[in-house]
Amino acid sequence: MINIGLLGLGTVGQGVVEIVNSSQEELKKLVGEDVNVKKILVKNKDKERSEEIPKEKITYRVEEILEDKDIMVVIEATSDVEESYKNIRKALEQGKHVVTANKAIVSKYFEELSNLAKEKDRAFLYEASVGGGIPILKPLKEEIALNDISHIQGILNGTSNYILTRMFEEGLDYGETLKIAQDLGYAEANPSSDVDGYDTQRKLRILSTIGLKGEVKENDVLVRGISSISSFDVEQIKKLGYTVKLIGETNIIDEKFTAVVEPVLLRSDSYFANVNMAFNAISLEGNNVGELKFFGAGAGKLPTANAVLKDVIDILKGTYRKKNILGSRKLKNRNEEIKGKYYLRISLGSGEIPEEIKGLAEKILDPNFAAITREVEFQEVDKLLANLNIQDEKYFLARIQD
């Protein structure tokens, strides 16, 4: 019998228990032994839980999992970072394999935890951390490992994509749509990491480090979010024949790369424009394989738990890549070279639009004020607006992709 320790019983943890229960027979066929979730770490003693979770499996002390010699694999499925990072370290040091769905930890401690796992000859796997249920990291590590990847692009955050889709389909305002997303469980009480682009930044950092075979750090990725978009913007952008998506994009030529997360105006008939609701999609360009595109559920209980259990099966069967997971290529960031034309909308209430702003416009869409800018650097507009004391929430900026 293979024993698993589960840290966390939120959405992902519950999904893991559910699939292990529903797929007992299939799992046994695949790995040759019964698979058992032996202990589950939870924080809140008083929370009501599904009847499917036997009370004797619940523990409040992480040591009961980390020090249990019968537990071979630890699944980390919490949403915190520092405490869970320490638990992952301890699990690896105790000789346990670790699977996590926690992109914040993978992004922050990617090299450190990968190296520790290698040193201890154990697996550290994280398929669920990018693209939810989409098989993307394993294909990137294995199926197209012989390719030079020149381009990675994706809609990697289901929450922001859900909000943008409903705003464009129904003309709702940002606040209303965020509220709906929160009520449906698509967005958290504090939605910042989703709507401000940090979640996408982390996922792009992970994808790029694997795909480019060299370290791409979180702060190598420029970020701009969608939280200041208004229904007025949606109207203007639709009139132009575009829609808006929060896109993460990495490009590399020779050893020099750019990496950006930002809202982008896409032609309505383009591929990413038609990835809607909480779905994710990722496009890659490799020198041998050409363009590949992957589409699927970017989040959700069962898709994410499916990806976690895929990693567990790979561990139990030894079918995961053990060497050179993170390449040693020395990459140089050239984000300062990024330029583009932008959709810019500013709301100053009764204030006059300063001449400097009008000077940015190549085409004025609304005198009060929406425009398409001339070609500018990534932070050029933000800097100008900051100098004019115009705060972030008073404008929306989105790159135009033709």
Next chain:
Amino acid sequence: MINIGLLGLGTVGQGVVEIVNSSQEELKKLVGEDVNVKKILVKNKDKERSEEIPKEKITYRVEEILEDKDIMVVIEATSDVEESYKNIRKALEQGKHVVTANKAIVSKYFEELSNLAKEKDRAFLYEASVGGGIPILKPLKEEIALNDISHIQGILNGTSNYILTRMFEEGLDYGETLKIAQDLGYAEANPSSDVDGYDTQRKLRILSTIGLKGEVKENDVLVRGISSISSFDVEQIKKLGYTVKLIGETNIIDEKFTAVVEPVLLRSDSYFANVNMAFNAISLEGNNVGELKFFGAGAGKLPTANAVLKDVIDILKGTYRKKNILGSRKLKNRNEEIKGKYYLRISLGSGEIPEEIKGLAEKILDPNFAAITREVEFQEVDKLLANLNIQDEKYFLARIQD
């Protein structure tokens, strides 16, 4: 040093040599040893070959590969079936691992060769046989192995998709477009297996057997091709707001499945309608993971060779599934239950359209003669037309999907 024997030096074989040469260093990093294509079987002694192929590697006798104890992996990259099937058997019997890109062999001898490989404890891998460069079979075997797959749908043949795309984009006739495809190397001199749907049938048989975890035979898949489509059909179909794609589709409820390859009228804004030229796309529906879609180059030298070499790397690293590759689920075919509405065009020259045919129509598009039929069984129209002595090439039939 790892030695590979290569059977065939056509497009795929050349691609294999090219990538092995260009990726020596990367391959060594991945597998820990140099990888060497030691011998290459060719048929034609007089053919001119690229200078990249050293003459001493060429052989005309397959025994020089099959009986070479230093050769660990045989890559089968020919286009014939019976002879290559025998060579694959011999290679496995000699204790060699086998990789093939040949879907006709995989489809015809899938269970037999998989069982032989299992018996000999060797790999028999065939990622390139479906979807060209798209990572699809490994994800299906590994990443979503815990899912019950209920639906598989795809554009699996690049040649027919190239022809349909150019006909719809440029209004060309079928004959002209086929000629262009042949001149560009997209279609063979005898294009039947591509345009009549047999290639798609084989790929759907392979995908379905893996995905459904039970045997789906070639003749479990109904087939209708595209070779009788005309520019008149394209005009009519465009007017209705549709495009046409050659679609393979498998559905299963409980243990009963349907499997069909046929031209389908798709709304122009649907996902598959926008998969153009020689690209392929595959959509899967799993109970845990939901819908997944994969897109990429369905053929071509480097994408296909990339998939072949992925299999080789998996063999050298042992990272492929060794047990229960083909499931033992007992499935029942219920193709006789398939019904649908069809676009039907008949060209009788000066002949009168028989009343029986008019009786099929729910809506007449052109009196001379194109129509949308009422709901009919898959072969109902063909049978009626055969009874009226109307030959295959005189009509075009395509299911309407809404």
